[in-house]
Amino acid sequence: MDSPTVLVLYGTDEFAIDQTIRKLIVAMGDPSIAEMNISHLDGHNLNMNDLNTAANAIPFLSERRLVTLANPHSAYKGAKELKKLSAFIETLPPTTTLVLAEYLDSPANKNKSFYEWLQKLAKAQGGKVTVQTQEFNMPGRRDLPGWIIRETKKQAEAYKKHIKIDPAAAARLAEMVGENTRIAVQEIGKLLEYVDFERNVTVEDVEKVSIVSAQQDVFTLVDALGNKNGRKAQNVLQQLVQNEDPFSLWGMVIRQFRLLVQAREVMDGGGGQDDIARELHAHPFVVGKLMNQASGFDLKSLEEIYHRLLELDEGIKTGQATIELALDMLVVELCG
Known part of the structure; x- marks a missing residue:
């Protein structure tokens, strides 16, 4: 690539954000080499020197470096700080992928402070770097059973199986996990192993196996x-x-x-x-x-x-x- 990549991942679904970052890490290749080219920082206790060093380092035996910064809004909340972040992004080397991950308690459109911050950040770049944004929100109570049905199908298809979870079973599991997608994914995996990927998951299975x-x-x-x-x-x-x-x-x-x-x-x-x-x-x-x-x-x-x-x-x-x-x-x- 001839330009740096900047991704802003945000929303209430912490698990989905972490999964997206995990995919970027896997894409880095050999874990033993990738580990030397990945830095994880947190905006709550950020040292700017650490961020500069991580982002501007030359990749070692790799084409790219990956730098993740959790809670960037905390480190760059004010106008002056946001300007510094924008200037920093403009000077990123083309070999760096910078991921800004903001974990929210409510959707961005209901979080005025972060939403305005995000809009200003996207508009502040001078054109050299495009800031890509992606929102991940946990499904609501009404939507979670459908989400569980889709996730079950996805996990089964990864093993080339075409089994499903019954709607009633999905609704029962949704009651148990309470909109927590991380736990839901893990429970679905346990249920699929319980039925040995050979039959649909029932309410009885959920009652026996889940949390x-x-x-x-x-x-x-x-x-x-x-x-x-x-x-x-x-x-x-x-x-x-x-x-x-x-x-x-x-x-x-x-x-x-x-x-x-x-x-x-x-x-x-x-x-x-x-x-x-x-x-x-x-x-x-x-x-x-x-x-x-x-x-x-x-x-x-x-x-x-x-x-x-x-x-x-x-x-x-x-x-x-x-x-x-x-x-x-x-x-x-x-x-x-």
Whole structure:
């Protein structure tokens, strides 16, 4: 290529964004060589010298370098900072692919600050470099069963199989995963292995194989954390770590506290179960359990825990901590 590539990946579907970055990494070729030509940085604690060094380095035994910057909006939020970013992009060498990944809590068109920032960034380039943008949003509650049906077909076809998931089974799985596409993808894979890629997936399969028990254990873990019962929290956590995929487990813990924050906000505003169900797009059974659990926390405590989880999540993404270590730290901090 005779010009650098700049991609802005953004939206609420963190898993889809990460998958897109993963494809770019795979396209780099031999992992042992690619590793020396890939840099991952985070806008929350960005050192500009590190970004300059990573982006302007000469590729080693490769045609290109790949640099990813998570949370660029945090590092370049103001007008002056955005101007610096635009100028930096204009000076990128043609051998560099720069990926700006912004993980949002709500779609960009409902996130005024980021949406305006993105528009200004796209318009600020002088023509030497084209900034390509792509939005990834998690499917809503109504759309998730259809998404699960399509994803099941996609995974089956990768093995040259033509099996499906029954609509009722897709709806049941959607209730379980709660709009979390990362967990949904993993659960679909488990279900396909369970049926040995030989028949359609049924509701009974979902009930037997999927994450109902893990979700209950996460509820138990959060209860123990709320009660500052460190021994019980460690015991439950140990079982979860042994039996569940780390990324699925981490996603469930973050999601649980996010739902608790949202439920507590509605409760503090005088809302009840129906209000929470509408706000969270959650199943009534889940809402009832959320209300009981949220009653054990005040809103400030939940917000502090959730923000701490996001800090730990950044550490995981940048390789500073493992998921197991992050969960251990959470238990120690809340129960110590």
